[in-house]
Amino acid sequence: MAQQQMGNQPLIVLSEDSQRTSGEDAQSMNVQAGKAVAESVRTTLGPKGMDKMLVDSSGNVIVTNDGVTLLSEMEIDHPAADMIVEVAETQEEEVGDGTTSAVVVAGELLSQAEDLLDQDIHATTLAQGYREAAEAATEALEEIAIDVDEDDTEILEQIAATAMTGKGAENAKDLLSGLIVEAVRAVADDDGVDTDNIKVEKVVGGSVENSELVEGVIVDKERVSENMPYFAEDADIAIVDGDLEIKETEIDAEVNVTDPDQLEQFLEQEEAQLREMAEQVADAGADVVFVDGGIDDMAQHYLAQEGIIAVRRVKSSDQAQLARATGATPVSSVDDLTEDDLGAAGSVAQKEIAGDQRIFVEDVDDAKAVTLILRGGTEHVIDEIDRAVEDSLGVVRTTVEDGKVLAGGGAPEIDISLSLRDYADSVGGREQLAVEAFADALEVIPRTLAENAGLDPIDSLVELRSAHDGGDTAAGLDAYTGDTIDMDAEGVYEPLRVKTQAIESATEAAVMLLRIDDVIAAGDLAVSHDDDDEDMPAGGPGGMGGGMGGMGGGMGGMM
Numbered sequence: 001m002a003q004q005q006m007g008n009q010p011l012i013v014l015s016e017d018s019q020r021t022s023g024e025d026a027q028s029m030n031v032q033a034g035k036a037v038a039e040s041v042r043t044t045l046g047p048k049g050m051d052k053m054l055v056d057s058s059g060n061v062i063v064t065n066d067g068v069t070l071l072s073e074m075e076i077d078h079p080a081a082d083m084i085v086e087v088a089e090t091q092e093e094e095v096g097d098g099t100t101s102a103v104v105v106a107g108e109l110l111s112q113a114e115d116l117l118d119q120d121i122h123a124t125t126l127a128q129g130y131r132e133a134a135e136a137a138t139e140a141l142e143e144i145a146i147d148v149d150e151d152d153t154e155i156l157e158q159i160a161a162t163a164m165t166g167k168g169a170e171n172a173k174d175l176l177s178g179l180i181v182e183a184v185r186a187v188a189d190d191d192g193v194d195t196d197n198i199k200v201e202k203v204v205g206g207s208v209e210n211s212e213l214v215e216g217v218i219v220d221k222e223r224v225s226e227n228m229p230y231f232a233e234d235a236d237i238a239i240v241d242g243d244l245e246i247k248e249t250e251i252d253a254e255v256n257v258t259d260p261d262q263l264e265q266f267l268e269q270e271e272a273q274l275r276e277m278a279e280q281v282a283d284a285g286a287d288v289v290f291v292d293g294g295i296d297d298m299a300q301h302y303l304a305q306e307g308i309i310a311v312r313r314v315k316s317s318d319q320a321q322l323a324r325a326t327g328a329t330p331v332s333s334v335d336d337l338t339e340d341d342l343g344a345a346g347s348v349a350q351k352e353i354a355g356d357q358r359i360f361v362e363d364v365d366d367a368k369a370v371t372l373i374l375r376g377g378t379e380h381v382i383d384e385i386d387r388a389v390e391d392s393l394g395v396v397r398t399t400v401e402d403g404k405v406l407a408g409g410g411a412p413e414i415d416i417s418l419s420l421r422d423y424a425d426s427v428g429g430r431e432q433l434a435v436e437a438f439a440d441a442l443e444v445i446p447r448t449l450a451e452n453a454g455l456d457p458i459d460s461l462v463e464l465r466s467a468h469d470g471g472d473t474a475a476g477l478d479a480y481t482g483d484t485i486d487m488d489a490e491g492v493y494e495p496l497r498v499k500t501q502a503i504e505s506a507t508e509a510a511v512m513l514l515r516i517d518d519v520i521a522a523g524d525l526a527v528s529h530d531d532d533d534e535d536m537p538a539g540g541p542g543g544m545g546g547g548m549g550g551m552g553g554g555m556g557g558m559m
């Protein structure tokens, strides 16, 4: 056994470079880091949320309103902050929307906890209270959820539109919601909705109003040779996960040619091999071949002679989608290609959109693949529309799967905040304070919606609370007028899972951070909080002096 004690000398187990922060300092460092992350996305929340422009070290620009995109592009470099970023990532994976809300709630849970820690409430008591509150909140949400029939197009479109509100896609939200609902329906089956079967093809040029849905797959490539047909009807389709080229030998081999005949022979042999490849494709019965790698000029020539459409350098995600849509089995070499590996489509055609040629594979048997062609004026515009559309696809998918939604506009947060205060009375003791803090924290959503809309958050909250006290569970904030309105009647809906997932992940992350009383880091720890500290609780920044010592820099990429 290793020596445990060396006389009276303390045993040093940490390397000299490591930094250690313990006790209250560790707690407050983590809380500050978490809050800083939340603060950085807060102003993007809701219909009146603003966008942010991110510039990375190579000068690439992203303009976005999307929480998870902001956080993943910001190059956050602090372990506690990372845990809050993970909240957004989980939300994105599970439901596709509500990433900003989840992070903002997590930040507020930490902020509320800070006050209680200052009042000497133990972190484990807080954690316990938060967990109980989260459970009670989830139950309360389920009670006020509204059932949605998956055939109810109107409400599905409203759900799709809510997710796009305040984003670049908003101008065309009627058109896009319709396309999104249609797309989700097309790929839905008994196992749910696999949004991988919905391909979003971004086309720069034209306006978003020209967006459309195509049943089938669109590949952003042209046929390799002009001598190939433009169009194939009732096409048999091969997918090759390799090249139609002659591989250069791996080892540097030198071919010594001593007389011209030999050279000719050598070239003829190569040509024969390439011809053989083209024939193998033709013999299997393919009319179209999608190749992952390259296609030699000579092979192109022979394929064209056979009247085959060949497409090279097809992305693996496109290959996968083509395989699913047409029923083709990708083969790694044409040597292995047989008739059984072929898929089928009613039509394969090269068409032009916005001046670019693309291959449209339409009228597939198993129409479990659709492509949403998104149009937009510039690349930045279209990228942001795409992000909003992805959120929308996520919420429609979630609703089709779960059949439950909530009215939006802060309505659910206010409602469960009130329920939690009642529940807190039954908890008693110090945990009661934690449950109440949780209830307060949830109000950050309607408060932020009001702030971002330039409204007085106190007035808005007072009105909302009184509407909910009177039993109006769907009363939310109209960010445009500042009135308290019935969000159910307004058609502003979000899936139940968006809210339950946000509460679950935010609580887990907050609890995890609060329970940490020791941070041992191998290198430097750096995080700064947002420059404007006005929103921090009184005594926050000032009182934190000691704990904040090591937190300069960080989040450099944020604007």
Ligand code: ADP
Binding pocket: 044, 045, 046, 047, 049, 066, 067, 097, 098, 099, 100, 101, 102, 162, 163, 165, 166, 407, 408, 409, 410, 445, 449, 476, 477, 478, 479, 492, 494
């Ligand atoms: P997140 O990343 O959390 O989805 P968003 O910026 O999309 O952030 O904002 C979502 C919030 O905006 C939700 O609370 C939602 O209810 C609210 N919201 C969306 N549309 C409206 C609307 N028309 N009126 C009021 N609130 C809305």
Ligand code: MG
Binding pocket: 097, 098, 099, 163, 391
């Ligand atoms: Mg959203």
